[in-house]
Amino acid sequence: MNQSVTLSASTNPREVPGDLAMWFFILAELLVFGVFFLAYGYARAHDPATFAAGQRQLALGVPTVNTLLLIAGSASVAAAVRAFALDRQRTARRLLWLTVALGMGFVVLKCGEFAGKLAAGITLSSDTFWMFYLSLTFFHFLHVILGMVIVGAVAVYARDGRYRPGQLAGVETAAAYWHMVDLVWVVLFALVYVAR
Amino acid sequence: MSTSTTAVLDTPRGVEEHAATRLKYRSQAVAKPYFIAAIGLFFGQIVFGLIMGLQYVIGDFLFPEIPFNVARMVHTNLLIVWLLFGFMGAGYYLIPEESERELHSPKLAIITFWVFLVAGALTIVGYLSVPYATLAKLTHNEILPTMGREFLEQPTITKVGIVLVALSFLYNLSMTVLSGRKTSVSLVMMLGLWGLAIFFLFSFYNPTNLVLDKYFWWYVVHLWVEGVWELIMGAMLAFVLIKVTGVDREVVEKWLYVIIAMTLISGIIGTGHHYYWIGTPGYWQWWGSIFSAIEPIPFFMMTLFAFNMVNRRRREHPNKAAVLWALGTGVMAFLGAGVWGFLHTLAPVNYLTHGTQLTAAHGHMAFYGAYAMVVITMISYTMPKLRGREANSRGAQKLEMVSFWLMTLAMVAITLFLTAAGYVQVSLQRMGTTPMPFMAAQDQAATYYWLREASGVVFFIGLALYIISFFVKGKTDEAAH
Amino acid sequence: MTMNALRDFPTVWRVWLWLTALTLLAAFLADAHLTPGHLALAALSVAWLKGLAIVEHYMALRHAPAWLRLTVHGWLALVSAVLIFSFL
């Protein structure tokens, strides 16, 4: 299977961005989140009142800002890949660190949101809505942290100039993971915070 | 090779010399007694399986000499112990070859073997000769009560022994790996074996609180069979595939990493499928269902992996039987662990099927397909080498392949009949407005239990032929080289 | 990649603006007193649009082999569509 993939990639202008191994991971993560989202849809359809009651207690300001932070992070890491492709090393590294910083902003705001819920006595066992809310947001929260670690690691590695035009696999791999985290959040934001 | 190693090899001198030419490292020979013990205990496991199968339909068979609970304890404990012997044998064979050096201490490996065998045998004799409560008293279970929980029935002192054996084994292998070449296969194998030892420590935690007891009991059982054991299985399969197909190690190893990554991504939280009805919070029904729904994927990948590597082989290995076992492992692990696991893993289904014959059906095919078969794959590949030849004679291989089909098809039949019995049980006892009492429902499934027992006899015949195949003489088919 | 990257640089920021605008639109919709079903339809449709841009431009799957591009778009389409359906 892999041989055909690598072969076709080398003879075909279409190529997998970054490392194929990361894409297996990304697809697995998308599958988990996808099933989780569908489970949410199923549970909500069977008990809309509980979900509506829970959603009414969610403020929209912080998650909207968080969405903007993640999207900006995605833009920044995408720009970093292009900067490396142009061999603009300093700019590229700064853009990577900007992504990490934006992720940190997300984490801080999210912690505030979690603290509020915790103070209100909300736990995974409160009801089905809060179970999904906490499960999905916390699970995603951990992914943001992992994304920051991956992008941060690439930013550190980048100091020796290893990512150059034609040598972009490592940074593309990290960027792909971050974009996945962003993609999942976009759906999560619409589903948990907005849709009712 | 140390003198003590030579002593237990028990092979004619000529063969012994020949063996040295087949083995890359002489100390790999310590694997041989482990594999022989594994097969012997496997035989015992099946004998007790047949006894239990008969007790399902002739309830008072061998009562009160061997009550069902004793037979089951022997059946399951022999399974675990023979698989552990298999893993250890595999470790002793595989690690020196991967590390490109002799084993740190062959002598320690042989001592460990005898300690483990004697401790295991004494425990089984204890199960069979005295009432379990007496065994608990004799072994001072009251000091640290750990007995009487499913699969962890061993007296506490035996559990301590298992830990010591595991430590000696891990010390021996770790020292070998540390001073030699570090390959992905050996690292994954070591990670799996260390994980096995570490999670076994939870067997010493037995709180009075039944929910906590059950919760952490699964830290041993689930994180073994759907976690670290799969690393061991993956490493063993990868090792054999590299050897018999000649496919580039890099290719095999990167797929190994991808597959076991999927295994742990799905399998660790997948533990949640055991936390639906034992007093744990309701959210486990969601978490467990979601993650265990993707647990079949790594098994499917492993099947594709095995077939892909064999299809891309760069050599025709003369040991056809080993290749067959390797492919069989891929398929049967997917069917048993993947498909039959998925069948009842979603919480709404499991609500009805939890604790029925469906669980038994899944358990049988998964253990056989994933773990019994991977150990036999390893034995099939290594045993000829340990006995001084690249592969067995054509006749011996033919018989081994017949035994493969008999055992495998018999296990498929056992699984199907237990599934049918489970279906009868669920529909009569769990569903409807006037559910049947347990024993009344069991009586309705009697036909399927008889068929299961018949399939068990076929399995036993297959196993007997497998053992006989070791004694079939004849020349290796040199043309196949 | 290199040639594509050269062309793509300004695109990154245009896509960013587009995603930001859509996010603010979604937040605005939440307070726009739509009937519940319509709100879900609108929010998840907006999410789908955002997802399309992320997959195509940021993940750069535009340049990827069809199997990967289709898989990820298929995921997004399936999840969005089924969720929208669950609200109707």
Place this chain on the structure above:
Amino acid sequence: MSASFTKSTARNIFYGGAVFFFLLFLALTFDTTQALPKRDNRVNLTEQVARGKNIWETRNCIGCHTLLGEGAYFAPELGNVYQRRGPEFIKAWIKGQPTGAPGRRQMPQFHLTDGELDDLVAFLKYSSEINTNNWPPNIEG
């Protein structure tokens, strides 16, 4: 040319993924232990129940029966036997074993004292009051 599939990335994803999901599992374990006091009937964990659990274990009851659905599948579920049969029936049943009915499944005689029988029943009562999310589906277990 940036398309690649390297062993080192595959390895990093394996290690990273394993650590990530194990930490998540520990977090869920922590939450579970926090939530258990409301569910696991620990207020009724008396000395007698502890003795009963020890009898349950040292007679290897799990080798035939299931308890909350776990164990062997040879004999009835006992997680709800307290409700199904009541304490007196349970004690009389255990005392009366084996039935000796030809061809029927047999349960050994364990020679338990009246005190031990009471302990065992206390354990089964405690077990039956654990919040199991309404499992089993009906009284037959």
